[in-house]
Amino acid sequence: MLRWTSLPxxxxxxxxxxxxxxxxxxxxxxxxxMTRFDDPSASEADLEMFVGMPPGWHxxxxxxxxxxxxxxxxxxxxxxxxxxxxxxxxxxxEAFGVFLGGRDLEGPNQEYTYFLLRNGGQYIVKRREGAExxxxxxWTGHTSILSYADRGDDASVKNxxxxxxxxxxxxxxxxxxxxxxxxxGDVEVxxxxxxxxxHGLNLHIAKLEMTPxxx
Numbered sequence: 001m002l003r004w005t006s007l008p009x010x011x012x013x014x015x016x017x018x019x020x021x022x023x024x025x026x027x028x029x030x031x032x033x034m035t036r037f038d039d040p041s042a043s044e045a046d047l048e049m050f051v052g053m054p055p056g057w058h059x060x061x062x063x064x065x066x067x068x069x070x071x072x073x074x075x076x077x078x079x080x081x082x083x084x085x086x087x088x089x090x091x092x093x094e095a096f097g098v099f100l101g102g103r104d105l106e107g108p109n110q111e112y113t114y115f116l117l118r119n120g121g122q123y124i125v126k127r128r129e130g131a132e133x134x135x136x137x138x139w140t141g142h143t144s145i146l147s148y149a150d151r152g153d154d155a156s157v158k159n160x161x162x163x164x165x166x167x168x169x170x171x172x173x174x175x176x177x178x179x180x181x182x183x184x185g186d187v188e189v190x191x192x193x194x195x196x197x198x199h200g201l202n203l204h205i206a207k208l209e210m211t212p213x214x215x
Contacts, residue, residue, distance in 0.1 A: 068194025
């Protein structure tokens, strides 16, 4: 029997790529985690997979939405890092990435800022404000963003997204390179954080980590 907790990340990714069937008891939904879908009529039944697979979590999405633990909160000066592996997206260019500044995530006045990538080497920064989703920075290409075609012989491609909030500035990085810098007045970042996955994607989130700056 496979036990995800006993396997290194490279082995986990290889097993996922081979579509090997594992015992259902090894695929447990992460305790305490919440989801919220963009479509109010969507439910957990529409989600193909969301399980704990140390290191991290595996998501095979149905409808677009956010995933978070209500204890994951950030404020002040901090660094938020997401390490994500994208499996074959086919012809789809659906987005995935990190969100932060979450408020009222279970209510009608939900708010958060999100920083996403999509296959093809582009990023976007947006806000969620109730039913609205205004764009802060539109889709923009950057050479630091790796596409599925850049994976070489691997079954997936890894990107590392970082958001650093320090003073009045919020800086956005991909794979170590700064791709955007905005004023804190343009993007609310204090609040709950987690990850966002759009329609029909297969991802492994290997790390979601918040570190206070200056500590």
